Amino acid sequence: MAGNGTKGRGGRKGGDAPPDWARLLERRMDPGLVSLDPTELELYDRDAAPLPASAKWAFKPRPDAVVRPKNADQVRKVVRFAIKAGVPIVPRGAATWGFGGAVPNNGGIVFDLQGLSDIHVDRDTMTVIAGAGAIWRDVQDLAERRGYMLPAYPTSAPGSTVGGWINTGGVGVGAFRYGGIDRQVRALRVVLPNGEHVRLGFDRVIPNSSGYDIKSLIIGSEGTLGIVTEATLELQPAPEEFRPLAAGFPTSKELGDFVQLLARSRITPYHISFYDSSHLSNLEQLGEDVPYKGGLVSLVFEGYSAMVGWEWEAAAELVRRAGGEVASERFANTTWDEHMFDLRVAREGPTLLMNEVFVPLSRISEVMAGMARIINSHNVPGGIVGTAASRSTASLMPYALVDRRKWTTFFAFGLVDEFAQLSIDLGGRPAGVGLWMAYQMPELHGKSMEAMVAIKKALDPKDIMNPGKLVHAVSKFDIELPAAIMSLGTKSISMVHTLLSDSGRRKRDARSTASKSASEATEMVEEERAEDLEEERATMEAAEAGIDTEPGDDSEGTKEG
Structure with a gap:
């Protein structure tokens, strides 16, 4: 180039x-x-x-x-x-x-x-016109005030922008029912690399027509084909009811079994998210009450109340069939209220290294187990947050909590590549590519x-x-970096970090063993000293009472003074 x-x-x-x-x-x-x-x-x-x-x-x-x-x-x-x-x-x-x-x-x-943050709802076409810099949460709030809802939005909605999610071809909350951002965009305004500002698609009707679909080329292009300045997005009528359901599972296997049962049924939740045991443990470290240790699934249903009630009960029955436990309504509501802050564990790092990958839904238990092994091999805290992007595809966000101020953290960046390669090996792909x-x-x-x-x-x-x-x-x-060189480099730094982690683990284990041995020796000395003090105290008390005790004599005989 x-x-x-x-x-x-x-x-x-x-x-x-x-x-x-x-x-x-x-x-x-x-x-x-x-x-x-x-x-x-x-x-x-x-x-x-x-x-x-x-x-x-x-x-x-x-x-x-x-x-x-x-x-x-x-x-x-x-x-x-x-x-x-x-x-x-x-x-x-x-x-x-x-x-x-x-x-x-x-x-x-x-x-x-x-x-570029202007937002306008068009009631005639049931669309919202939003600037590329508009925050998704603001778009969502305006749509709801007008009696509508966004079909889907990113889990980072409180801070992410409309243009950013379009450029990354986002799949997020609501995608299981309505699809990702590519299904929502009716039209885009884009400044092309020749400096022309053009409209791609149609504002007032669906864009299906003869001609090249250049709009779809822009979605997911990561800003390499033009600069999005505005988007026309489709809306849905606001539902009569939103009702969450949460369920705990013994392990990731039962969790995966349930998600597959759900995807193969006629039940259609608005959103499905799930969390592995390590992520739940990290939430506990933040002081949160997490009653389920093995795995957690959070669903939400929306629509007419009668249909929502039927689907909720049917999903609860699938939870029990998969070996899970339906959580209280209060816990389900709390979990749903926090769904846009799943990565709040980042402050435990304080640096968050993560990837996002798409994998076949039928293999999520296998992929999650592999990701857990990768995190454990690097001896860093981490976890997995996932969503069901469709009936056949899961989106997983594995992460590691590190400290960028430490020199070893550079080598930890190899984790990102390992997560991506695992997804490719098991029939999936990374969600985005960016610079890395x-x-x-x-x-x-x-x-x-x-x-x-x-x-x-x-x-x-x-x-x-x-x-x-x-x-x-x-x-x-301006030198292109060959795939083989980049792959070798990321694998090398990942291997170095694993070796450093093993060395650190062995040193900690040795210190722990030495500390334990020293502690045990100290306890023995203290016990012997306590016995000596007890004997001295008994002798002194006997002397004060005028009783003579013969060492080694177990009889109860006494001599009067």
Whole structure:
């Protein structure tokens, strides 16, 4: 692919002068639109999972400029400037994902799109028109006030943006019943790599028609084909009732059996989420009351009350058939109320390393067991959060809690690759690729990768839209990183972390054994000393009473003084 025109200029330090093109951009655009402040730029060199400092030998994640547009015309003007200057562009929402998709690989311009936050409900078409920077929770709240509901939304809805979830092809809450974001989008407004602002799809009718479906190319493209500025999304009428159900299971096996029974029945919950025993243990560490230790499933039903009641009872019967226990209504409601904060365990890290993968629903018990082995082999706290994305597919988010301030944490990043490879080996795939997983795309898509690369070259011949992502992994030196090298590198650092973890475990075990031995020896000495003191006390008491006791004489005879 073409170079990005910023070689050697991205990721500058606090005292470095900005490149000439950045100063020119600042002068040409509206006041306050462009920031070159090094302190602010530092905030944009990471997403939900911070880039390890030692990885910066390959990438320059800090941008040279940050643009905060308030309207689509400002986006269009900056894109046209970038085309002429040959500068890469990285669109960014709230950066709640953890794969580096919203992080530059070699400096350039980051578009912070959170200023595009207008939201409007169209009652005639039962749609909501939302800016790319609108927060999903705000969209949801407005829809509900107008008497509607979102068919689906991300689990990170309190902080994630509409454009971000579209760019990652999101599957989240509600997907089991209504599908992911691709099923909701009726139309998009997008600034293409040629600087044109276009509408893709139709606002007032469904988009099924003759012609190439370019809108669907944008969904899940991770910002590599254009910048989404606005989306028209379909709504559903608000239900008569929402009713949660929670159930505990002895192990992940029974949990998996239940989810499969449910998926193969005619019961259709709005949402299905589940949690392994390690995640439940981590919640206990936060001080939460978790009555179920082996595994937990949370469902919610919506619709007319009569239908909700029937499905709830039918699902409860399946819980019992699978060896589970239906939780109290109070616990079920509490679990559902917290469904958008499943990863609140992150503060125990304080760094959260995670991946998201899709796997066949029929193999979730097997995949969860494999993920648990990976986490245990690295000797770090972790857990698994999952959802049923459809009747055939599960979305799993395995995570590890680490401390990025420790030098060994760099090697722990290999966990992310191990989770992804496990899903591929068992018939699944990673949910996203971003900066870290782009090298896996040829293995995932085979010959069709040639078509993807051709589409990228046709729409973005200068390779300015989020380069180094999705279709190819590229370093800050404009050198493509071969899949074999990237795979070997991630496997190597993962192996090193496992060895370090084993060494640390052995040292802790040795210290524990030594401590136990020392403790036992101390206890023996204390017991002997206590016996000596007891004998001395008895002798003194006998002397005071005028009684003479002969050592070794067990008789009760006494001599009067």
